[in-house]
Amino acid sequence: MVAHLTMILLIYFLAAMAVHAMHQRHLSRPESEGFEQILLIPSNQAGRIEGIVRELCRELLYRGKSFRLTVVADRTEAETITIIEKLMQRQGMETSYLPAVPADIERVAQTDHTFRLIDLRESEQ
Known part of the structure; x- marks a missing residue:
């Protein structure tokens, strides 16, 4: 007993x-910080993109932010895009696409703080 x-x-x-x-x-x-627009330029990073997108989602969801991911990629990056789509679908989110990098994106990213630019092109060099 x-x-x-x-x-x-x-x-x-x-x-x-x-x-x-x-x-x-x-x-x-x-505290929740609202909404963030993410512009991602993956540049054939199929081997690394899953970890990058998972960490980005984890960080934003932990901070309580909702976000929209826009991927800038052409048709040669099909494998990278497929990985991103699968990850975002698991999160219940849609991804939008741009076919090419806008010419003045770096200048706009420095002056306009309404979106975050993640440019992975430089890591290839």
Whole structure:
């Protein structure tokens, strides 16, 4: 009888500790920061793109931001695009595409802070 009561008390104690830990984790999360537009230029990064997109989604979802991903890629990057599409579908999100990099994108990205530019072209060099 005493063993059963001790087991019940132990279970209640562990459950209370779990609830307390989850509550502390919830309090430590930053406030929701709204919406962010992401412009991604993958440039044939099929080997690395999954980790990059997963980390981006994890960061934005942790911060409570909703976001829209626009991928700038041509038809030669079909494998990279397929990977991105699968990852975004798992998140329940759609991806939009641009067929070519706009000529003044770097200048606009520096002056206009309404979107974040992730340019992976430089890592190939």
